[in-house]
Amino acid sequence: MNKQAKIYVAGHRGLVGSAIVRNLRERGYGNLLLRSRQDLDLCDQTAVARFFASERPEYVFLAAAKVGGIVANDSYRADFIYENLQIQNNVIHQSYQHGVKKLMFLGSTCIYPKEAPQPLKEEYLLTGELEYTNEPYAVAKIAGIKMCESYNLQYGTNFISVMPTNLYGPNDNFDLEKSHVLPALLRKIHLGKALESGDWESIRKDLDRLPIEGIGGDADKKEILKILKRYGIETVGDEGGNFGQVSIEIWGSGRPMREFLWSEEMADACVFLMEHVDAPALFPSGRIKRNMHINIGSGEEISIADLAQLIRETVGFSGVFRFNTDKPDGTMRKVTDVSRLHSLGWRHRIGIEEGVRRLYRWYLSEPNSNKG
Numbered sequence: 154m155n156k157q158a159k160i161y162v163a164g165h166r167g168l169v170g171s172a173i174v175r176n177l178r179e180r181g182y183g184n185l186l187l188r189s190r191q192d193l194d195l196c197d198q199t200a201v202a203r204f205f206a207s208e209r210p211e212y213v214f215l216a217a218a219k220v221g222g223i224v225a226n227d228s229y230r231a232d233f234i235y236e237n238l239q240i241q242n243n244v245i246h247q248s249y250q251h252g253v254k255k256l257m258f259l260g261s262t263c264i265y266p267k268e269a270p271q272p273l274k275e276e277y278l279l280t281g282e283l284e285y286t287n288e289p290y291a292v293a294k295i296a297g298i299k300m301c302e303s304y305n306l307q308y309g310t311n312f313i314s315v316m317p318t319n320l321y322g323p324n325d326n327f328d329l330e331k332s333h334v335l336p337a338l339l340r341k342i343h344l345g346k347a348l349e350s351g352d353w354e355s356i357r358k359d360l361d362r363l364p365i366e367g368i369g370g371d372a373d374k375k376e377i378l379k380i381l382k383r384y385g386i387e388t389v390g391d392e393g394g395n396f397g398q399v400s401i402e403i404w405g406s407g408r409p410m411r412e413f414l415w416s417e418e419m420a421d422a423c424v425f426l427m428e429h430v431d432a433p434a435l436f437p438s439g440r441i442k443r444n445m446h447i448n449i450g451s452g453e454e455i456s457i458a459d460l461a462q463l464i465r466e467t468v469g470f471s472g473v474f475r476f477n478t479d480k481p482d483g484t485m486r487k488v489t490d491v492s493r494l495h496s497l498g499w500r501h502r503i504g505i506e507e508g509v510r511r512l513y514r515w516y517l518s519e520p521n522s523n524k525g
Contacts, residue, residue, distance in 0.1 A: 154182065154212055154255075154428055161186040161210035163195060163244055164217030169259060169317070171324045172420035173214050180424060186210050196236055201243040205251040213256040214423065215244050215297075219290075221331040223404065223483055226287040237293035245300050249310055256312040257427055258301050260294040262412075262448065262489055263287045264316060272452065272490040275316075275444050284484045298446050301432075306442055311432045315423060318450030318489050321508065322416030323515050329365055329384045334457065335413060338464050339513060341401050345386050346470040349399040385475070399472035404480035407458030412488040414451050415503040415511070422449045422499045430497055450489035451501045460505075467509050 154160065160177060164170035165187045177185060186208055193204055195217050219236040226233060241258070248256045265273045266281030278298070283291045294316075301312035325336040332340070340359070347355040356377060357370030364370075368380040381387060385402025426447065435445035455463070461474055494500075503511075 156181050157184050158211045159184050160212045162214045168320055168325050168416050170216035172416040173423055176420040176424050195243055196239040198243050201247050205247040211254045213248050213253050215258045222333040223286050225331040226290055230289045234289035234293050241297040249304050249308055258297050258314045260298055260314055260316045262316050262318050263291045264295050267484045271486050272488045274490040275446055278444050286481055286483055305432045313432050314446035316446055316448050317419050318412045318414050320414055320416045320419050321512055338461055341386055342464050342468045342470045345399045345401045345472050346468050349472050400475050402475045402477050403461055404477055405482035406478050407476045409457050409482045410454045410486040412450050412454045413505055415508040418501050418503055419449055425499050447493055448489040448491050449494055450491050452491045454488040455505055463509055467513050
């Protein structure tokens, strides 16, 4: 990519998109096209076509998506499949229509079957049943992979797909109803620490940044304690919420194994691949041309219980965890095979311990860090 090329980052305010923007700017790319959802609704086919016709981006990072954790995925199934299909269809098709030189579509490792062998290889796509809780989201992402693949084969486009593992980092979503497991745990444990210390200033500051179901920092203590309890953060034996032992509910058994990658490393991998890897190289001659997407991850895993313990130690929380086994675990193990990524020349450097420390420092220092 030329440093002056027009580069459109769809979803530039999200966890992944914002990290890609920072990485591009650090590498000297200055001609970035950025549009908020208010400026450009990617579900609106006419608006997207008009944007591509007027701006003529040369490169596209498709990081825009409706995302969420297990609760959101299972609660808003129709929204997840509809909005993601609309976004993908509009951006990918208009990229073809307007001669985009290269597009990167960002999916998710939830595309793989729930019973697929571990670690997850790219070739396992469509070999079995998906995990039910996030099936609509996964189906949409599989459609995006196949759309890029099909446009490459029929029209000779240069569209590549990458499947990131679970990501976390600056600008993460800390909304307790919609966030993924790591930021949700970090916020809950942060609030739990404040509650056990009677630190109402920190609790009110947190709720001012991101109210929980409309309950902000100006609510009275009873209201705040009630909403915290609804999300599994409660004092034991102290109704006033002052210096009592605090328990935090965690969905499932705590046994599922998950892989995590610092979002800024994900962005670095994406920009690296856009600079150095073209679609034809991923479609060797003489083979059936499918499943040439690229896993992006660390190849390392940690249980949800151990992750909670790591965050506990980082935050300084001394309360207890309650694992609610009436709630779903999701897939019991999910770690990616990143050998293809390694063969292309990129490896991660930031481990989960360092990443959690960085995220908590960022969370405490950023005035708007709780925005969902």
